[in-house]
Amino acid sequence: MTKKWWPSWDTRTHFNCLQTCIASARLTERIRSSLSNCNDLPPSLTRQSILHECRKWNLVWVGLNKVAPLEPDEIEMLLGFPKDHTRGGGSSRTERYKSLGNSFQVNTVAYHLSVLKDLFPNGITVLSLFSGIGGAEVALHRLGIHLKAVVSVEISEVNRNIVRSWWEQTNQTGELIDLADVQELNGDRLEQLIRRFGGFDLVIGGSPCNNLTGSNRHTRDGLEGKHSSLFYDYFRILDVVKNVMGKAS
Ligand code: SAH
Numbered sequence: 001m002t003k004k005w006w007p008s009w010d011t012r013t014h015f016n017c018l019q020t021c022i023a024s025a026r027l028t029e030r031i032r033s034s035l036s037n038c039n040d041l042p043p044s045l046t047r048q049s050i051l052h053e054c055r056k057w058n059l060v061w062v063g064l065n066k067v068a069p070l071e072p073d074e075i076e077m078l079l080g081f082p083k084d085h086t087r088g089g090g091s092s093r094t095e096r097y098k099s100l101g102n103s104f105q106v107n108t109v110a111y112h113l114s115v116l117k118d119l120f121p122n123g124i125t126v127l128s129l130f131s132g133i134g135g136a137e138v139a140l141h142r143l144g145i146h147l148k149a150v151v152s153v154e155i156s157e158v159n160r161n162i163v164r165s166w167w168e169q170t171n172q173t174g175e176l177i178d179l180a181d182v183q184e185l186n187g188d189r190l191e192q193l194i195r196r197f198g199g200f201d202l203v204i205g206g207s208p209c210n211n212l213t214g215s216n217r218h219t220r221d222g223l224e225g226k227h228s229s230l231f232y233d234y235f236r237i238l239d240v241v242k243n244v245m246g247k248a249s
Contacts, residue, residue, distance in 0.1 A: 005061035009047050015058045015070075018078065020101030021094075022069035023057035035065035072096040079135075080106030080142075082166075086133055089165055091158045099159055104135025104206065110142050116202065123148040123174070125197045127241065129182055129205030129234055130154065134163040136204045147174045149197050153182050153205075182233045190240045199245045203238055207231040 031050050035042060042050070050067075053059065059067040070078070072093060076085050079100060086096045113136075116124060123146030128136050131154040140147060150167075154160050160178050167176045177193075179185060194200065208227035223231055 002060050002062050005063055005066070007061065009041065010051060010054060010061065012051075012055065015078070016055055018058065018070075018075055018101050020098045022097055023053070023059060027053060027057070028059065028067050028069075031059075031067050032065045072100060075100045078105075079103055080108075080110075081133070081135075081138060085138075085166060086162055089158075089161045091162065095158050099133045099156070099162070102208075103132050104139070106135055106139045106142065109135055110139040113139055113145075113202075113204075114143055116140075117143055117145055120145065120201055122146065124201040125149045125199065126151070127193075127200040127203045127237075128152045129203065129237060130207050130230070131163055131178075131205070132156075132159050134159075134166055137163060138166065141170060141172075147172060149175045149177070151177045151179065151193055151197075151200075153179045153185060155180050155182075182230060182237065185233075185237055187240050187244075190237065191244050194241065194244050200241055203241055205234060207234045 031053065034046060034050070038046065041047075054067060058070055060070060062068045072086060073083060075097070076083060081100075081103075086099055091099070124140070125148050126136070126140070128134075128150055131137065131152040134152070137147065137150060137152070152160070152163055154163070157180075160180070164176065164178065207230045223229060
């Protein structure tokens with residue numbers, strides 16, 4: 001869409017990992033002003049350093065010598081979400097970037113979950129942990145799998161609102177229950193939910209990875225890090241679900 005502004009020396013054909021924050025206006029302005037001082041082809045060192053920043057921040061050329069970060073609606077599209085999925089409902093631009101940067105890529109998840117369609121012709125009951133903006137829910141819906149019930153656990157109220165409003169907009173006939181903190185989802189509560197819905201057909205989720213590798217990480221504390229240790233809650237919950245459902249059958 002912005003092809004006409006891309007200089008010949010920027011040979012990128014792919015984006016890098018989408019991040020939870022974007023390049024500063026200072027950086028994009030610095031790039032613009034360093035290029036406007038050059039004639040045709042900037043010196044090799046200038047090109048290299050600009051390309052480095054472009055790769056790091058997924059910058060796109062949107063005008064003469066003018067780079068910019070992807071817009072939230074462009075990221076929504078790249079991640080396979082409906083347009084304006086994260087827009088409105090009180091969510092700020094910064095929050096949109098954060099939620100999008102942490103999200104599943106919908107088509108990829110749908111590809112992996114496509115086997116479920118024939119296995120569950122009447123629909124499924126889902127326990128969605130760390131639901132974020134609902135990458136898993138959107139993927140299942142996209143596959144035409146009926147969502148009989150979804151128990152969605154997500155700490156951010158902004159994200160919970162996004163999933164709730166998507167649920168309402170897509171005229172779901174099932175039930176959406178949203179809970180905030182996985183750490184509070186104890187054995188009793190899980191047992192209650194399993195009894196109420198006759199068990200879960202799918203447990204899905206991606207616990208926070210910002211203490212692990214990747215460009216979104218804050219620290220390298222690994223699985224013991226403040227956020228990433230929630231992986232152990234995922235593990236605990238999965239174990240309870242298996243045990244309770246094993247006993248019931
Ligand atoms: N797969 C999701 C995003 C996963 S990112 C998607 O498609 O959007 C991890 C998510 O875990 C974030 O949205 C974060 O807000 C949430 N989270 C962090 N701590 C949590 C907790 N204690 N309980 C529930 N969710 C939590």
